[in-house]
Amino acid sequence: MPETEFATTLVVLDLTGIFVFAVTGALVAVRKNLDLFAATVLAGVTGLGGGFIRDVLIGATPPAALADWRYLLVPAAAGVLTFFFHPAIGRVERVVTLFDSFGLALFCVTGTLKAIDYGLGPLPAALLGMVTGIGGGILRDVLAGRVPVIFEGALYATPALAGAGVVVVLDRLGVPGAGLAAAGFTTCLGWRLLALVRGWQAPMPRGPANV
């Protein structure tokens, strides 16, 4: 596959992930009975927020998404479409969740690779890869006035961290980019889908919490 075709594939994958993340953001807005503007903002924040947090922390400002109008229009379009057609989209929410898992797996890999590119060590690079995957959803929930759903038992962040971990370990071992990306992506996606199908939950606190 020639270089430019590969780059195009990456952008298409990236925009697909952002689109689906953005749909989840707009759905939260609709379910909280927020207005069209909120749906668009929550769409944008969910789609781009993780990458923005990563870029601000590694000093890669302005974030790449701000230099490419496609990265701004795709989440905005997702927000507006979801706002007007939310009953139809709500009915296929399983499909949304499936694609959302793809997005998570993609972003934890690309986020980790970008952090490595900027000279970060394995542990912070993996953490920032995870943040790229989960940061948008956390911002979405905070802005919508609810505790982040990924804090309440959903196995979402752990697969992202695992995928990012695979990337940094294989990178250290000298595995080339494509194989490393595929391994990280598969690790995150596989774990996430298994957790969804089997209903796995993260450990919850035991015993009385004296408040």
Place this chain on the structure above:
Amino acid sequence: MPETEFATTLVVLDLTGIFVFAVTGALVAVRKNLDLFAATVLAGVTGLGGGFIRDVLIGATPPAALADWRYLLVPAAAGVLTFFFHPAIGRVERVVTLFDSFGLALFCVTGTLKAIDYGLGPLPAALLGMVTGIGGGILRDVLAGRVPVIFEGALYATPALAGAGVVVVLDRLGVPGAGLAAAGFTTCLGWRLLALVRGWQAPMPRGPANV
């Protein structure tokens, strides 16, 4: 008007806008029964937060307000004054809202111009102009534990985006700074005031949202 006089006018306008934004922040703190410190922090966050988000995203750090003590003392003073005299200020809340609209119109213009200065394209520059206007209020509401009021139907962000949009379009067309700023400012302010007077609302979601 000589250069220095113009610069002074700009700073006075800027500080006036920050002062009024800060008053709205402290009023939220008082109404949530938060303490004097919270009133001062929410005043500062509301007055300066939008510009801080913009500056962090475009890499203009430290934000200009951190290099000028007037930009730190004005919102702090607004917070303390509002905390102690909130019954009187609450009675003239219509005036506060009027000045708040001036601040919004001013910040969406100055924020857009700063983003253009830092080399951003038209679409991201307009978005950052809007963020400069609305970011402080969003941070205020998140810190005070409520869903941002501008997500619940108020027509606030749309005028800011429109004003910012006018600025980037006229900038592309080569209109000089003063005319462009006046047009953007008037667009935002006019729309915002019309929305207030006529009770215009942003579109709300229709149909049942299956949760």
Place this chain on the structure above:
Amino acid sequence: MPETEFATTLVVLDLTGIFVFAVTGALVAVRKNLDLFAATVLAGVTGLGGGFIRDVLIGATPPAALADWRYLLVPAAAGVLTFFFHPAIGRVERVVTLFDSFGLALFCVTGTLKAIDYGLGPLPAALLGMVTGIGGGILRDVLAGRVPVIFEGALYATPALAGAGVVVVLDRLGVPGAGLAAAGFTTCLGWRLLALVRGWQAPMPRGPANV
């Protein structure tokens, strides 16, 4: 004391403060019945968040903690330990609060000194010193879905600002690093402990707040 030994002492103090802050973050997660992942994230955010906000605002990216695995593992360990042993830790919460005050005093001093190092003036440097001390706790509370506890009358931020203020004033007067740090640290810690022991509260708003 030779240079390297002094540096080691500083790192140990720093990591101790981060550990205790992280414990308070994980305790909030447990009390909100959030999962193990949330406990770890809230631990990390509480321990490192204040420094991250400071570093992003002064442009010192990536934040130093991201370049040193100890600064990432210590809060993670605190989060996991607290999650599993929270009943025992909850019983010694007075000790946690005591060490938390040490952490606050330490971070307001080191944060101010770092801001001065990056060329900020006295007022913004003191503010960023305070933010270093209180920022993590604010992020923790926002992510856990509650209004920051330091907004509801606790005398927590004021001692931090006072300690930071002592540092910038003595720095201007040419007092050398060790004396200046000791004075700022003692000011913050003394005030904070007195407030705890005597039950001092920040001023609360008076009169009816017309909503």
